Amino acid sequence: MQWNLKGDRPIYQQLVELITMQIVSGMLQAGDKMMPVRELANEAGVNPNTMQRALAELERQGLLYSSRTTGRYVTEDAALIMRVRESLAEEQITDFLARMEQLGYDKEKTIFMIERVSREGN
Amino acid sequence: MQWNLKGDRPIYQQLVELITMQIVSGMLQAGDKMMPVRELANEAGVNPNTMQRALAELERQGLLYSSRTTGRYVTEDAALIMRVRESLAEEQITDFLARMEQLGYDKEKTIFMIERVSREGN
Amino acid sequence: MQWNLKGDRPIYQQLVELITMQIVSGMLQAGDKMMPVRELANEAGVNPNTMQRALAELERQGLLYSSRTTGRYVTEDAALIMRVRESLAEEQITDFLARMEQLGYDKEKTIFMIERVSREGN
Amino acid sequence: MQWNLKGDRPIYQQLVELITMQIVSGMLQAGDKMMPVRELANEAGVNPNTMQRALAELERQGLLYSSRTTGRYVTEDAALIMRVRESLAEEQITDFLARMEQLGYDKEKTIFMIERVSREGN
DNA sequence: GTGGTCTAGACCACT
DNA sequence: GTGGTCTAGACCACC
Numbered sequence: 001m002q003w004n005l006k007g008d009r010p011i012y013q014q015l016v017e018l019i020t021m022q023i024v025s026g027m028l029q030a031g032d033k034m035m036p037v038r039e040l041a042n043e044a045g046v047n048p049n050t051m052q053r054a055l056a057e058l059e060r061q062g063l064l065y066s067s068r069t070t071g072r073y074v075t076e077d078a079a080l081i082m083r084v085r086e087s088l089a090e091e092q093i094t095d096f097l098a099r100m101e102q103l104g105y106d107k108e109k110t111i112f113m114i115e116r117v118s119r120e121g122n
Numbered sequence: 123m124q125w126n127l128k129g130d131r132p133i134y135q136q137l138v139e140l141i142t143m144q145i146v147s148g149m150l151q152a153g154d155k156m157m158p159v160r161e162l163a164n165e166a167g168v169n170p171n172t173m174q175r176a177l178a179e180l181e182r183q184g185l186l187y188s189s190r191t192t193g194r195y196v197t198e199d200a201a202l203i204m205r206v207r208e209s210l211a212e213e214q215i216t217d218f219l220a221r222m223e224q225l226g227y228d229k230e231k232t233i234f235m236i237e238r239v240s241r242e243g244n
Numbered sequence: 245m246q247w248n249l250k251g252d253r254p255i256y257q258q259l260v261e262l263i264t265m266q267i268v269s270g271m272l273q274a275g276d277k278m279m280p281v282r283e284l285a286n287e288a289g290v291n292p293n294t295m296q297r298a299l300a301e302l303e304r305q306g307l308l309y310s311s312r313t314t315g316r317y318v319t320e321d322a323a324l325i326m327r328v329r330e331s332l333a334e335e336q337i338t339d340f341l342a343r344m345e346q347l348g349y350d351k352e353k354t355i356f357m358i359e360r361v362s363r364e365g366n
Numbered sequence: 367m368q369w370n371l372k373g374d375r376p377i378y379q380q381l382v383e384l385i386t387m388q389i390v391s392g393m394l395q396a397g398d399k400m401m402p403v404r405e406l407a408n409e410a411g412v413n414p415n416t417m418q419r420a421l422a423e424l425e426r427q428g429l430l431y432s433s434r435t436t437g438r439y440v441t442e443d444a445a446l447i448m449r450v451r452e453s454l455a456e457e458q459i460t461d462f463l464a465r466m467e468q469l470g471y472d473k474e475k476t477i478f479m480i481e482r483v484s485r486e487g488n
Numbered sequence: 489g490t491g492g493t494c495t496a497g498a499c500c501a502c503t
Numbered sequence: 504g505t506g507g508t509c510t511a512g513a514c515c516a517c518c
Contacts (some may be wrong), residue, residue, distance in 0.1 A: 006130060025224050089225050093232075093239045096218045102147055103211050107240045110215075111233055117215045118229045132493060158505065169495045174507080191502050191505055252372055254508060269468055280490065291510045296492080313490055313517050333469050337476075337483045340462045346391050347455050351484045354459075355477055361459045362473045 003044040011046055015054035023063055023074055024085040034064065034072040125166040133168055137176035145185055145196055146207040156186065156194040247288040255290055259298035267307055267318055268329040278308065278316040369410040377412055381420035389429055389440055390451040400430065400438040 005014050022028045034040070034055075041051035055072065058064040062080055066072040075081065100110045123144075127136050144150045156162070156177075163173035177194060180186045184202055188194040197203065222232045249258050266272045278284070278299075285295035299316060302308045306324055310316040319325065344354045371380050388394045400406070400421075407417035421438065424430040428446055432438040441447065466476045 021224065025226060085225055089222065089227055089235055090239055092218065092221050092225070093236055096214065097236070097240065099214050100211065102143065103207055103214070104147065105211055107236065111236060113211055114215055114219070114229065114233060117212055118219060134493080159507095160505090171496085171508095172494060175493095178507090188506060190507080193505065256508080265468065269470065281492095282490090293493095293511085294509060297508095300492090310491060312492080315490060329469055333466065333471055333479055334483055336462065336465050336469070337480055340458065341480070341484065343458050344455065346387065347451055347458070348391060349455055351480065355480060357455055358459055358463070358473065358477060361456055362463065 001043060003046075005044070005046070012050050012053040012057070015044065015046070015051060016057050019054065019058060020063060020084065020088070024081055024088060028074050030074055030078050030081060031076045032074045034074065036071070123165060127166070127168070134172050134175040134179070137166065137168070137173060138179050141176065141180060142185065142206065142210070146203055146210060150196050152196055152200050152203060153198045154196045156196065158193065245287060249288070249290070256294050256297040256301070259288065259290070259295060260301050263298065263302060264307065264328065264332070268325055268332060272318050274318055274322050274325060275320045276318045278318065280315065367409060369412075371410070371412070378416050378419040378423070381410065381412070381417060382423050385420065385424055386429065386450065386454070390447055390454060394440050396440055396444050396447060397442045398440045400440065402437070 003015075003018065005011055019028075028034075035043070037051050037055065038048050040055075041048040044051065055064060055066075059066065059072075061084075062077065063075050063084065064072055065075060097107065097110065105113065125137075125140065127133055141150075150156075157165070159174050159177060160170050162177075163170040166173060177186060177188075181188060181194075183206075184199065185197055185206065186194055187197060219229065219232065227235065247259075247262065249255055263272075272278075279287070281296050281299060282292050284299075285292040288295060299308060299310075303310060303316075305328075306321065307319055307328065308316055309319060341351065341354065349357065369381075369384065371377055385394075394400075401409075403417050403421065404414050406421075407414040410417060421430060421432075425432065425438075427450075428443065429441055429450065430438055431441060463473065463476065471479065
């Protein structure tokens with residue numbers, strides 16, 4: 001796993017986003033057992049406290065839950081994962097449309113370009 | 123003019139991108155006279171040499187040209203500006219599609235979402 | 245290494261040409277490690293930034309590449325080096341033919357003279 | 367007449383070379399009357415003394431002569447002009463061959479390249 | 489210790 | 504007064 005962490009934003013925040021991506025993209029499946037905090041922290045090259053903070057935030061969002069004795073798991077609420085996935089997608093789309101509009105492309109031109117680019121990209 | 127410069131990437135590179143955006147978005151029109159280097163540098167809050175470097179790069183790309191004594195101008199090659207605009211748009215699209223794919227959206231689903239989001243955004 | 249720098253043209257430009265010559269003439273072989281910037285600058289008697297600028301330009305042309313921490317190297321693309329060599333040779337020839345024509349020698353007379361001069365030079 | 371004078375070598379020397387070129391290239395014909403020193407100096411944007419020095423040198427070489435009363439003339443010795451022309455051509459050729467050799471081209475390859483370049487240049 | 493970047497301040501040519 | 508160049512010296516990321 002590549003944990004490409006930049007120094008321009010809080011680390012824990014980047015960890016939240018990366019783990020969220022792992023969950024919504026299916027890399028981590030609903031119900032999967034997470035690795036121990038210390039191991040995750042070690043793999044990511046961050047302080048265990050920082051990783052702990054990220055996991056706590058994800059628990060607050062409901063994407064993870066922990067049972068004190070057996071460890072920490074990805075939520076089994078597939079609908080929640082789906083909602084988060086859609087929410088992230090909408091965010092991507094909103095940002096994207098804004099950037100394209102700044103370049104002078106309205107929705108129709110943008111969709112036309114997408115068709116063209118993805119045709120070429122084959 | 124807002125010169126929102128971050129500390130995570132070379133400043134001259136951000137300057138190149140910002141000025142490119144001003145040109146392709148029409149804020150700076152083909153043939154327009156640029157402000158003097160020192161003035162631009164002052165406005166952006168950077169060293170004149172840094173601004174100089176950015177402008178030199180844009181000159182290399184053909185988006186600007188300078189006559190030694192009278193100042194610096196936006197190219198009059200509207201076709202070049204258009205090409206750069208399209209190239210930037212394609213880059214945006216490629217990146218966007220990659221991010222959407224990571225979220226599990228293929229081209230069709232993505233376009234469907236765009237339609238939905240932009241309908242809601244009205 | 246002799247760095248005969250004149251004051252009539254930008255130093256960084258002369259550095260570019262000199263190093264290019266070292267590469268195309270084989271003094272620097274494909275894949276060779278370059279000396280550190282600061283050392284080169286010192287040897288040439290110029291400011292490190294000036295040498296840096298020259299090397300950056302050569303990197304842009306693809307004749308050099310650098311890995312952040314281990315140093316800077318001559319490209320391993322022998323074909324590129326060959327292309328540059330041919331391009332320089334063509335430039336020499338074009339200039340030469342122009343000068344000879346100004347002296348009233350067309351291509352045939354010029355070649356005849358070359359034969360004569362190089363016979364005498366033996 | 368363009369008197370492109372650089373600041374890196376003695377002006378009078380550059381004047382000598384430029385006027386020599388005018389004579390051997392036929393721009394100034396054998397026997398032609400030269401313009402008055404002051405006029406030449408004015409046209410070239412140099413001090414009359416500097417032009418005077420250049421003309422004196424050309425007289426020393428025999429390419430010009432002056433009759434105190436009627437002015438200064440190009441020599442009528444066509445053979446001398448021819449000899450100077452050949453001498454300049456040989457110099458060009460020697461320099462050229464040296465530069466080509468540094469690029470790794472021997473006489474044969476050089477002549478081959480000349481044929482190729484002048485064919486393309488049509 | 490390496491390359492990369494940035495700042496500050498100077499000088500030059502051109503006109 | 505413009506752009507272009509150069510120097511000196513500093514800091515940073517990376518390994």
